Amino acid sequence: MAQYQTPRGTYDILPEEMDKWHELEEVIRSTTKKYRYQEIRTPVFELTPVFKRENDSSDMVNKEMYTFELGDTSYTLRPEGTAGVIRSFCQHKLYGSMEMPAKLYYLEPMFRHERPQKGRQRQFTQFGVENIGIKSPEIDAETIALGIDIVKKMGISSVKVLINTLGDDESRSNYRNALKDYFKPHLDELCADCHRRYEQNPLRILDCKVDHDKDIMKDAPRLSDYLNEESKNYFNRVLSALDHLEIPYEVDDRLVRGLDYYTHTVFEVESTREESGAQATIFAGGRYDHLVEYFGGPELSGIGFAIGLERLLALAEEDHHEFKKELKSDVYVIGLGEVGSEPLRIAMKLREEGFNVDVNLSPRSLKSQFKSAERAEATYIVIIGEEEVQKKVYNLKKAGDKEQVTVTEEELINTLKK
């Protein structure tokens, strides 16, 4: 028995939960349409190098991917959306055929081999956007606004936007050196992870939870002091655009994000609810100046973010968002006695007329058929007995009513249409 169950960290989405998924997907599709984004779908697995980039120091790329070999080729189940989209953008030279900025979105399952927790599965669904080709502070603001728009539409109110800038290459490189100089004499005070970060990605030291409260952290050089004019101006324009859009935010200069490819704007939107625990981040993203080149495309900058849908749905529920119910019957057709296929025939007829129709097609007690009608939340109930079949008439009643009327087929359809 135990062998026939979902693998660890995966789960089934059952029919009873489908309403909320459909609603969220609908919100995503209608919102992206408003912002004029187009959907792109890439393979569930890619050649491993697409995700395992050179010089990428992050742990995740090394440890948390589903990678497998077939023949002498290594494949990886996609752990995130951006790499595949940029790969596709370059492979098909979309920079030549699409209007810039290219505005793409995806809504697909992702795979990460992590220890499962609430809001963190091994197969999960992500929605993300990539806005590629034009570098503009207003585009950064619009991208954040798009994400917030969707979160709001799902009734999630308690959120906080954290934003920061990593500056351009020059600023970042100056800062990186300053950090290394600063931490060099203090290395023995830092945790083991930070030693590794010191070599590979010093910015991440600031993120360290272990060493977070130490004095050397508080006195560490600030990125904001190393930004060149251009980077500063860019960031200020992003912030003023957000102000203009009345999107509240908090500048957090410790926010550096896990990936190495980010430049300039990085952001993270998190839930401020207590219950969200360790899985508070709703969506996160940032600008990348070099990813397109990395995948063989021209020198184009892009910005994007990704949202985990499972987490978003969980938060919507915590905020008591009321999901629309689908799947109600307009009509439930009950058959009584030897009525043959007449219930089926009239059900088909009503379906042709555009109604959602449930019909009882096996001999059951009247009582149980009424129960089914209730469960289907049918608006109308049609009852057909042997006499009615003879006379070619139908008993029609509104669910909940005691009275019923006997009508012909034509009258039945006309009544229902009203």
Place this chain on the structure above:
RNA sequence: GCGGCCGUGGUGAAGUUGGUUAACACACUGGAUUGUGGCUCCAGCAUUCGUGGGUUCGAGUCCCAUCGGUCGCCCCA
């Protein structure tokens, strides 16, 4: 990858220091009511406690392993 807690029927769950027949509620099915439901009443719901071993005269209750969930750490593209 590390640590804590947990795993009883479709669901929510009770199960005393291990002791004959595993509460209760909801849901479901059938009947009272062989052509009209939503109330009420009655009955049923498959030797079984995630799985596999062990200890014991005897285990849902103890031990080990394993699978899964959950919380925290790590990490979070």
